[in-house]
Every structure is written in C-alpha cells, then in structure tokens.
Amino acid sequence: MIRLEQVRRAYAGREAVAGVDLTVERGAFCALIGESGSGKSTLLRMINRLVEPDSGRVLLDGEDVRSLAPEQLRRHIGYVIQSVGLFPHWTVARNIAAVPALLGWERPRIEARITELMALLRLDPRLAKASPASLSGGQAQRVGVARALAADPDLLLMDEPFGALDPVTRTALQTELARIQRETGKTIVFVTHDMDEALRLATQVVVLDQGRVVQDATPSGLLAHPADDRVRDLLGREDRGLRRLALRPVQSVMRKPGPASAPAIAAATDCRAALSRMAELGVSVLDVQDEHGTRLGSLHLADLIAG
Secondary structure, eight states, X not given: OEEEEEEEEEETTEEEEEEEEEEEOXXXXXXXXXXXXXXHHHHHHHHTTSSOOSEEEXXXXXXXXXXXXXXXXXXXXXXXXXXXXXXXXXXHHHHHTHHHHHTTOOHHHHHHHHHHHHHHTTOXXXXXXXXXXXXXXXXXXXXXXXXXXXXXXXXXXEESTTTTSOHHHHHHHHHHHHHHHHHHOOEEEEEESOXXXXXXXXXXXXXXXXXXXXXXXXXXXXXXXXXXXXXXXXXXXXXXXHHXXXXXXXXXXXXXXXXXXXXXXXXXXXXXXXXXXHHHHTOXXXXXXXXXXXXXXXXXXXXXXHO
C-alpha cells in the first residue's frame, strides 16, 4: 500500500504539490490526471524519491521511503517514462536484464526471466539480440515495460508512457498493460493527461489541479458524480454519457440471442464501441459472439440508451 501524508513540494516559491493526502491500495491501478503543471509527475516521483518532498511523508507498506537508500528503494520499484530511456549500445535482452543483473541474479534465472517477459509483452523472441535503434516506438515501449517488470517489483510507476505513440499503437499497449495488470496483480500508479486512457485502465482516478487533489474516485464514480466544474471539464461535458458507456461490456446489457441476421460484434467490446458500430452500419441490433464465433446474445440500441 502507498500512503502520502500531507506531502508538499515547491519550486521557486510555487507549490507544485500542496499538502496532498492519498492512499493507493495494493493491487490498485491508480491514474493521476490533470492539466499540465497540476503536480502529477512530481507526485509520482516522490514515491521513488526522484523528488524529495519539502514536508510530509511517503509510506510504502507502512515504511517511510526516506528510511531507505534511494538506490535500494528504486531497485524494487519499476519505473517507465515516455522516452523509454533504453541503453542504446545494449541489446534488448541486456536492457531487460539490467536490474536483475544489479541484484546479482544467476544467469539461468535472468535468461528465463527475459524469455518470460518477452512472451508476456508479446515481443518476438528474435528481438532479444536486437539494438534499441532497430525497434519501432511500440516495441521500444514494450521493452521499457519489460525492463521495469524484470525484478518482479510489486509496484510499477509510469509517467505518461504512451504519450508519444500513434493512436493505434497506444491503444494496443493500453490493452496489453490492462491484461498484464490483471494477470500479475501489480500495483500501478500511472500519470496521464488523457481522460479516456485513465477511465479505460484505472480502478482509481485521482484528479489534480494546482498541486491539490480535486477528486479521488473510481472511474464510474467520477463520471456519475464529478466533484466540480474542473472535473466536468476534464471529462468533457458533452462526452460523459459516451464515456460511461465505454466502462460497460456489451455482455452486461445483451439479451438472449435473436435472429442470426444481425451483424456480429465481439463480446469483449465495450458499449461505446458497440454504439459507434451501430451508427456506422445503420443498424439497431448486433449479434454478440465470443472469440470462437459462438453466439452469446443480441445487443439492442434501446438497451444501450436506456442503460
């Protein structure tokens, strides 16, 4: 568990973080969101002591992080940034192995971990011997996540890791990260300025403004009960309904299977995407199918709107 108690940090007389109290439970996916200068990254970096608070405490599982040497603390926290920061003259495999090697792992254990992580991140095994310069942006970001996970930390800190990627690659990596978090149960603290990204990935969304917490809620709680106009603006006043649909899988509102003539949609699709598909095709009913093409039910426009 992460607990921040009245943490403050000022730069040139301006408070970047102004007395924040925050708790992130073990296994949570916490998104920190706000406009530029709201204190998101400063708050994140206080957790691994890349930034020291002027006052207040940061506790990990009840222990003040200042009681640990910074290098010792960071070896047990994964950290991913937008620019990735891979060592350019090392292979992909050596980049992934960086922290386990520092911790003195035996070579067979390191090699097994590299293989495991490349499979988890869906990286082609042949890339293990490649140089970072030969990777695409999406591949490099996957390697960065693999490196952060290499020593199997309980906590992963991510500072706008997908911000520089194209929309298709970004969506694919968001999907992969959500899957990894479900499969591993890691605690993740994730900085973003993209509300759709926060709502899609997080179990806890913390809205910051001028270094203060404006609202701390689940995605559905945030959409249903925004604390004030600042939160409403971030959510998009005209998009809240669509964003609420995006949190619901089509299986939650489908009916029993109807006639088989309706166009098909995957059961894993969210209701917002389903609504878009209906508008694209000019239909009011979709056939819901699993990954094997088995019909599970039918999705009706009236149920999406009523829900």
